[in-house]
Amino acid sequence: MKITESPLLEVKNLQTYIKTKKGEIKPTNDVSFSINRGEIVALVGESGSGKSVTSLSIMGLNASAIKYKPESSIEFKGRDLLKLKEKGLRKIRGNEIAMIFQDPMFSLNPVHPIGKQIAESVVLHKKVNYKEALKRALELLNKVGIPDAARRINDYPHQLSGGMRQRVMIALALACDPELLIADEPTTALDVTIQAQILTLLRDLQQELNISILLITHDLGVVAEVADRVLVMYCGKVVEEGTVDEIFDSSLHPYTRGLMSSIPPLHGISKDLLDAIPGVVPNPLELPKGCNFVTRCDFATERCHQVEPELTRYPSGNRVSCWNKLDKEGEMKEHVTTSINS
Amino acid sequence: MFFKFIMRRLLYVIPMLIITTLIVFSFILLIPGDPALALLGENATPEKIAQIHAQLGLDQPVIKQYLNWLGNAVQGDLGRSIFTGQPVEEAVFSRLGVTFQLVIVAMIFAIAGGLFFAITSIYFPNSWMDYVARFFGTLGTAIPNFWLGMILIIFFSLQLGWVPATGFTSITESPGAFLQGTILPAIALGATGMAQITRHLRSSLIEVMSADYVRTGFSKGINRWQAIMKHGLQNAMLPVVTTIGILFGNLLGATVVIETVFAIPGMGQLAVNSILQRDFTMLQGVVLVLIALIILINFITDIVYALLDPRIEY
Numbered sequence: 001m002k003i004t005e006s007p008l009l010e011v012k013n014l015q016t017y018i019k020t021k022k023g024e025i026k027p028t029n030d031v032s033f034s035i036n037r038g039e040i041v042a043l044v045g046e047s048g049s050g051k052s053v054t055s056l057s058i059m060g061l062n063a064s065a066i067k068y069k070p071e072s073s074i075e076f077k078g079r080d081l082l083k084l085k086e087k088g089l090r091k092i093r094g095n096e097i098a099m100i101f102q103d104p105m106f107s108l109n110p111v112h113p114i115g116k117q118i119a120e121s122v123v124l125h126k127k128v129n130y131k132e133a134l135k136r137a138l139e140l141l142n143k144v145g146i147p148d149a150a151r152r153i154n155d156y157p158h159q160l161s162g163g164m165r166q167r168v169m170i171a172l173a174l175a176c177d178p179e180l181l182i183a184d185e186p187t188t189a190l191d192v193t194i195q196a197q198i199l200t201l202l203r204d205l206q207q208e209l210n211i212s213i214l215l216i217t218h219d220l221g222v223v224a225e226v227a228d229r230v231l232v233m234y235c236g237k238v239v240e241e242g243t244v245d246e247i248f249d250s251s252l253h254p255y256t257r258g259l260m261s262s263i264p265p266l267h268g269i270s271k272d273l274l275d276a277i278p279g280v281v282p283n284p285l286e287l288p289k290g291c292n293f294v295t296r297c298d299f300a301t302e303r304c305h306q307v308e309p310e311l312t313r314y315p316s317g318n319r320v321s322c323w324n325k326l327d328k329e330g331e332m333k334e335h336v337t338t339s340i341n342s
Numbered sequence: 343m344f345f346k347f348i349m350r351r352l353l354y355v356i357p358m359l360i361i362t363t364l365i366v367f368s369f370i371l372l373i374p375g376d377p378a379l380a381l382l383g384e385n386a387t388p389e390k391i392a393q394i395h396a397q398l399g400l401d402q403p404v405i406k407q408y409l410n411w412l413g414n415a416v417q418g419d420l421g422r423s424i425f426t427g428q429p430v431e432e433a434v435f436s437r438l439g440v441t442f443q444l445v446i447v448a449m450i451f452a453i454a455g456g457l458f459f460a461i462t463s464i465y466f467p468n469s470w471m472d473y474v475a476r477f478f479g480t481l482g483t484a485i486p487n488f489w490l491g492m493i494l495i496i497f498f499s500l501q502l503g504w505v506p507a508t509g510f511t512s513i514t515e516s517p518g519a520f521l522q523g524t525i526l527p528a529i530a531l532g533a534t535g536m537a538q539i540t541r542h543l544r545s546s547l548i549e550v551m552s553a554d555y556v557r558t559g560f561s562k563g564i565n566r567w568q569a570i571m572k573h574g575l576q577n578a579m580l581p582v583v584t585t586i587g588i589l590f591g592n593l594l595g596a597t598v599v600i601e602t603v604f605a606i607p608g609m610g611q612l613a614v615n616s617i618l619q620r621d622f623t624m625l626q627g628v629v630l631v632l633i634a635l636i637i638l639i640n641f642i643t644d645i646v647y648a649l650l651d652p653r654i655e656y
Binding site for chain 1: 558
């Protein structure tokens with residue numbers, strides 16, 4: 001991983017909101033992060049943490065009920081995607097930024113052959129005719145490891161297994177050599193053995209093509225496998241950010257710790273019960289006044305209830321928003337850089 | 343592969359047709375009134391009635407009557423009208439052409455209108471076009487076709503004088519006169535169908551447009567029009583094909599009313615006259631041919647379905 005130039009994608013203060021009769025919901029609340037060229041960034045969080053809204057904001061494919069606050073910006077190669085018109089966005093979608101979705105069962109059109117679906121994207125963005133686009137589709141199907149691709153190219157999605165379909169989705173996403181690939185839970189709907197194959201494929205392709213990947217997942221196992229950097233989201237906010245090593249060796253936020261201890265151990269004696277994070281995600285209409293995690297945190301203090309912590313960089317390299325960071329043993333350490341008592 | 347599929351489907355049609363003939367034959371026996379009495383009038387002597395019965399074969403056991411009729415029907419002989427003595431198949435097929443032309447124009451009107459309204463409604467959601475489409479979708483199913491027919495006659499024929507109110511010219515004689523003669527009855531006949539197709543296709547499209555594969559399409563960079571036409575429509579049409587198949591049968595039935603309103607000499611009119619005259623051989627022929635047509639349409643619907651949806655195994 002080399003960071004020599006300005007980031008490929010820079011999300012700044014992404015604030016989205018939905019007006020409902022009961023009040024305003026903020027699927028993402030001031031999310032900022034960047035992705036460098038050739039980097040795999042993982043966005044981790046539970047359902048409803050805002051990770052999918054974040055990724056669809058980049059594609060400009062959010063439901064129309066979701067609006068953006070004016071201070072939000074998503075800069076991609078110097079252009080603000082949020083300010084681009086629909087026509088400009090269409091030139092980027094599938095061409096410079098492509099996306100893989102969660103469920104390959106439903107993400108491919110059931111009435112078109114797979115080759116045609118890949119070729120559609122090529123014809124749309126490159127100056128080639130349909131025949132050449134089909135050649136490109138065949139090349140891609142070979143690249144993602146579809147056996148007997150020349151024959152399979154005319155198959156319909158229902159003739160392929162789930163893993164094969166996800167490979168087709170990857171081929172489709174890579175059709176126009178995008179610079180950024182957004183993978184929204186690419187392995188969630190697959191069998192465990194197939195998950196590993198798809199992750200390896202993504203990692204290999206990423207290295208071969210030197211593309212950047214934004215990987216959206218709730219599975220920390222997947223993160224450990226492929227990601228360079230990790231963002232942990234909770235209730236529409238980034239609560240911790242760091243490299244994979246930083247997060248796995250010395251995560252500081254109690255929520256990240258909770259997520260990690262809910263991974264079943266691969267070696268050694270399995271505990272009877274996995275540690276689950278107690279409680280549920282708060283109602284987005286009634287978020288706590290202070291830290292959003294306060295309702296489920298074992299270490300919450302009076303300050304956590306009153307004042308919201310900000311993302312702060314620590315000497316270890318992580319950025320964490322927590323008043324009470326945890327040390328290696330999981331013991332609470334008083335936050336030293338800021339003090340409320342003054 | 344596909345040929346084999348068609349052949350297998352055709353094989354299913356044969357038992358359906360045999361059962362149909364049985365139903366057609368036995369149901370017509372249930373119609374009250376003796377054809378001999380209808381022929382001879384109230385003052386007929388029992389001898390005369392028995393003579394007519396013997397002539398028509400009505401004195402024989404029912405099963406024998408059926409087998410005789412079926413045997414002849416298979417050879418294309420549907421008997422003779424007990425009133426005019428005209429061969430039934432001749433009368434039916436001369437009328438069938440008229441009704442078929444009318445129904446085809448009505449179907450084209452219904453399908454084209456349905457596609458137009460459903461697609462504009464989806465392409466411009468919540469615009470005035472959308473509201474117009476929804477309005478027609480409700481109005482079309484609510485208006486009775488004979489009433490619409492009469493309103494069309496009053497307005498376009500009697501007041502504006504654009505087209506003749508009644509009569510029919512075959513397309514083979516004069517395409518211009520054919521269109522003039524069929525446009526109003528076709529609209530009256532097809533309006534309900536158009537409304538049904540609009541409503542059904544619109545709701546089907548709404549569902550399909552929020553499907554994951556349409557989102558995949560958008561993520562490739564296609565625009566809304568491409569999303570509807572390339573990814574939405576073919577999937578959304580699947581359930582609508584069934585509606586269209588059923589509609590064809592409904593329209594054939596509705597010609598009974600519309601042909602009367604517009605004085606068109608088609609199958610519907612023939613059916614009405616046969617019932618009024620107790621011309622049971624003619625009525626058997628009319629109903630048999632209509633049902634055979636509907637079975638044929640079902641057969642075509644199956645094939646269209648298989649063509650649209652690759653998931654259907656041949």
